Amino acid sequence: MPTPEPPPSSTPSAPRTSRRSLARRTLTIASAVAVTAALTLGTGGAPGQSGGNTTASGSAFVAATDAPKVDVPTPAEFFGFAMGTEGKLAEFDRIKAYLSDLATASPEVDYEVVGTTTEGEEFPVVRLGSEANLARLPQILDINARLADPARMTQEAAAAGMSRDDYARDLAKQSVPVYYMEAGIHSTEVMNTQAVVDVVHRFATERSDYTEKVLGSMIVLVVPSQNPDGTNKINNYFNATTGTDFARIYPDLYQKYVGHDNNRDWFMFTQAESKIRLGLEQKYRPVVQHYMHGAGTTSPRIWSPPWDEPMSPVLDPLTVSSANAIGQEANRDLIAGGKKGAATDDAYGIMWNADVMGYSTFQGTTTWLTEIASLGPNLWLNYTADSILPPAKATLRAPLAYDSNTWTPAQTVEYAKTAAYSGLETVAGNPQEWLYRNAYQVNANSESYEGGPYAYVVSANQRDPYALYDMMKIFETGKVRIEASTAAFTADGVRYPKGSYVLRTNQPLGRWVDQLLRVDVYPDNARKCSTCPLILPYSETTDNLGLLMGVSVASVEDEFTAPTTAVTQITPAAPVFPTEAQAAAAYVVSPTSYGLGKVITRLEDAGVPMYRASARVPVLGRTLPPGALLVPASADGARAALQAASAETGLPVYGLAAAPQVRGIKLEATTRVGLVRGANNMPGGWLRWMMEQYGVDVQVIEADDYADLAGQFDTVVLAPGISATSITTGLDPARYPEEFHWARGVPDGPAKLKAFVEGGGNLVALGSSSLTAASAMSLPVTNVTPTDRNTFTAPGALLAQTFDTKVPAAWGMPSSWPVWFNNDPAFTVTGDAQVASRYPDQDDLLVSGYARGSEAIGGAANIATFTVGKGQATIAGGHITFRTWPRAAWTVVTNAVYNGAATPVTARQMQEALR
Ligand SMILES: [Zn+2]
CATH class of the missing domain: 3.40.50.880 (Class I glutamine amidotransferase (GATase) domain)
Known part of the structure; x- marks a missing residue:
């Protein structure tokens, strides 16, 4: 198998037709002239080479006589420096402009802004693929979505008179997989966004067996930064502090709210960037996601899977073993390319939902990471340590040791690209098999998943109706098949009221449901040997939504029947609201919901006075516990503000015809x-x-x-x-x-x-x-x-x-x-x-x-x-x-x-x- 840096190409350099208009192409004429001049003078690198910072193998990518597929400036020409140049970070606005230019010039590159970040910036993606595949993207995504839907496959196979497996295999041959490459989620790990600039340039310009094979066999979705706000902050700040005595790393959260925790949001989906990413995962259903990370200066020069223990028992084993395989293949390609200090294993074991595995694993994606050693507090200057940087000695997990005290920006970019090219190469070697296994087989396996209960039942009768709404919205966002009962029913001896939710685990996202609702038990076999110490998690150990959010959830082992209907939209509970006569003295809201916080601020905004009872309050035959919110019915705007808050949260509002005898507190008009x-x-x-x-x-x-x-x-x-x-x-x-x-x-x-x-x-x-x-x-x-x-x-x-x-x-x-x-x-x-x-x-x-x-x-x-x-x-x-x-x-x-x-x-x- 070729290394990710393929041999010189023998592909003829005939001009290619473009589906793009001539007008779009002319946009780049000015820069094309500059490139041609540069190439003639021998000052620009050959395509595929990122300038003077590469190792010797870089120049072997392409025969020197080959013309590039399209005439565009190299990154070195566009930015004024090659990616990986010490002290110079390409800024995201310029990166966007360059990637957009590449898309304009190349029929094999698309550029699309797919969303808006937390701070209002564009969130772009790049698609790479052959002209034919990019043109039929909707068809590709349609086939891939059908493959991932076992019920649909059953139907279509029956209509075709074929076994489902055979039918799916044939269908996979009519499509190509999507490969998702993501840089920059951790914006201080700057090398990866720089590297993908070179990656996109290479596929836009290089005419080689390797590029043609990748472009012809898949759609590559490149996310140049999963956190554009952060890439702006980090890179711009670094450049702005050049030549000053200031520290070089941006000192505050590089995502407005969550900073470096932005890869811990993959079941709550709270941040704009997490929602954009989820949307991409759901739209493209990638067979592989490569998350490009950086690590500490004392980590291995680059790390890739195999993962360490433990493993969540909920995961489909195929997604795990294929991640191990693709990571191991990257390690092999790094070593073949002479990249010293590449290691696997012994890290990143725990795979809970908020951890490295994320959401997409559960729809059949093989997720893998690379972690490249960073350059220390100077971010993008050569880093030199007192001793040889790790891994300084060869081990089975790092067979080619590192041999220098120094680590440079150029090296980080080269390592990043080598691993990126390797992952693509692995899938390009057998694209239809990846599509069949990850899209079809994993989802079909989920249909017969037996690792969890038959279903989780979430009663409509919860002490916190807002929590119920808040939790079920997560399953809706994740596109789980949700059912609601149309009448009361019994499961596992318990009677549930109409409107209770049923989440079956024998559905494509059933493993995700199980992951989020099971009581997590840390696997006792997470050890190197039976008598070895337990391998401790590298992060948190539970993501049980019901317990986190205060919702009672029942795990029902045995099959049951319930009259249900599919739920397409989760809405707050239908609000209970008193008539004006029922609330002649006061309105009352129970304190038992965390949604009460929203009610209080809505009333604050409306200028409505609020009290809370320090003891229990009887209302309409029930007794509310201490802390009930009491609102004078006579207050201006009280009724309208409460109606709005109740509609938003689903919290019931009760009425009191006479003022209660209870001491309590009066809240500030506005609590600052x-x-x-x-x-x-x-x-x-x-x-x-x-x-x-x-x-x-x-x-x-x-x-x-x-x-x-x-x-x-x-x-x-x-x-x-x-x-x-x-x-x-x-x-x-x-x-x-x-x-x-x-x-x-x-x-x-x-x-x-x-x-x-x-x-x-x-x-x-x-x-x-x-x-x-x-x-x-x-x-x-x-x-x-x-x-x-x-x-x-x-x-x-x-x-x-x-x-x-x-x-x-x-x-x-x-x-x-x-x-x-x-x-x-x-x-x-x-x-x-x-x-x-x-x-x-x-x-x-x-x-x-x-x-x-x-x-x-x-x-x-x-x-x-x-x-x-x-x-x-x-x-x-x-x-x-x-x-x-x-x-x-x-x-x-x-x-x-x-x-x-x-x-x-x-x-x-x-x-x-x-x-
Ligand atoms: Zn990271």
Whole structure:
């Protein structure tokens, strides 16, 4: 098999006809003249060569006498430097212009803007393929979608009088697979976006057996940056700081909200870029997705699969083994091409949904990564270490060791291209087999999937109707086949009401349903040998949607029948709303939904006064738990605002004809929230996103704001990850330009926070920042989470929790529901406090995921509120807002943010207000 750098081509260089108009071609005449001149003078590289930075093999791509297929500038000519030139990063606006020019010039390149990023930028993709295949793209996508639909294949095969397998095999021959190549999701891993510029140029211009074979056998979908906002920020900042004393890496989140966590959003789909990517995956159904990443400077020079243990038991084994195969093939091609230091295995084992496997694995895509060693804090300058960079010695997993202390931008680009070409080569070797296996066979296997229950049943009767809606929207977004019952039915001895959802696992996305709803059990066989230590996950260990979102889900093992109808659109529950007479005194909303946060902000926006009851409220034959939201019926705009909020969330609104006898609190007309998020602190970014989604009146607190916190904010929130140092030291203004000085240190910041609370302010500190708050305010707590990870670890798991729902911070929570825990603080309380939640005192706290030694925090407090001077502080040791996943606990955030800033009212005052 040829290496990804094929031998000189013998393809004749006859002119090619183009389906493009002459007019489009003339657009590039000016640059074409420049290219011709450059080639004549011998100053531009041969096509396929990225300029003077390549290794010797680069010039062997193409016979020197071959003319390029189309006349376009090389990257070196267009950008003024070759991709991989030290100190020079091509910026994304220029990359877009270049790729667009290539598409204009070449009938084998398409350029399309497919969406808009979080910050309003274009999100482009490039399609590569033979002219004939690009012209029949709709037909290709249609056939590939049919192959992936087992029911459709059964029908079509029967009509053709063939076995389904034979029919699918024949059908696959009429199409070609799609191969998806993605760079730049982690925008600091800059080498990959630079490399794909060369990749696209090569296919546009090079006439060789290799390029013709790839272009003729598949559609290549190239995403030059999965995060254009970040590629803009990182590359432009690097170039702008050339020749300055500033640090060279952009110091803040390179995706507005989630930064480097942007590859952890593949089941919640919260960010614009995640939604665009999901849309591409669903439209193109690639057989392979190559995610091009970078790693630390001390990682192998390049890593590719085979993956390490463990493996989620839910995955189709074919997608896993083919990822191992394609990665191993890349390793072989790297070594054949003389690329030293290429390694496999021993990394990236865990394959949960939010991890490397993502969504597309479940529709039959083979996903694989490359991880190329980065260049350290100078980003795009040669990196030199004190010793030979790893892997310095040959091993079975890295048979060709690296041999130098130095690593250069040019090398990172060459390694990236070699691996990219290898993956394409692997699929081009047998494209119809890839299409048959990944599109047809994997999905057909899902139809008979037996690894999960028969179905998951989600009752229409949930304590949080908004959570039900929020969760089912995810399955709708993922295009799962959802059924709703048209009448009550019984499954596994349990009676479910009309409108309950049935998610069967014997459907094409059944494994995805199972992955997201099963209680995760970490595989005990994730070991190198039977007596070897367990291989610990490299990231989190559970993605159980029901538990995260507060929805009760039943796993039903045995087949059952239920009258159902297909659901095409998930909508909020039909709102219950009282007549004006029923609500003569007040409107009431139960506190048991995290959607209450939206109701509160909608009422804030409408200027409607709000109260919350501190005790239970009887309404219409039911009793609402403490924390019910009470709204005076007489308030201007109350009815309309509540109707709108109820329609949006599906939350029922009840009416009270007479004011209740209950004490409580009056919320601020507008609760002004300040968020200490920290520069480049992902938990702060996620929290900001969530608050903005919920309409919270939130401002990021800047260094200057510490001078007058009380004048600007009612509640200050410390995001998880905010340490005392991040407040006092922050970003050094001498090392960063002025636009980042908002994040500079405030030496007396903790004292300012303390003074704010003592003066009557409300402070909320989540996750690790609970320790920052405890220290700043001398809260009476001791962190009891063990630090020895050999005896205690719960690295991203759901642990049992009990709530005292009489404490305002826990209003509306169930008496027991698991919370997120990622080796976070847990407390012994040594003084006065209202403890809102605890880890129960039991042998094993694990509910879903992986934990060991968890009993060590049994009985410890998690969420507690303290009186500090005239104000109060609520802390949660656990990272209860982790990436917005554990949304059931958003109720606690809403409580802490609003209740802590509210004013107490007596039963008499409440009665007056609601009269
Ligand atoms: Zn990465």
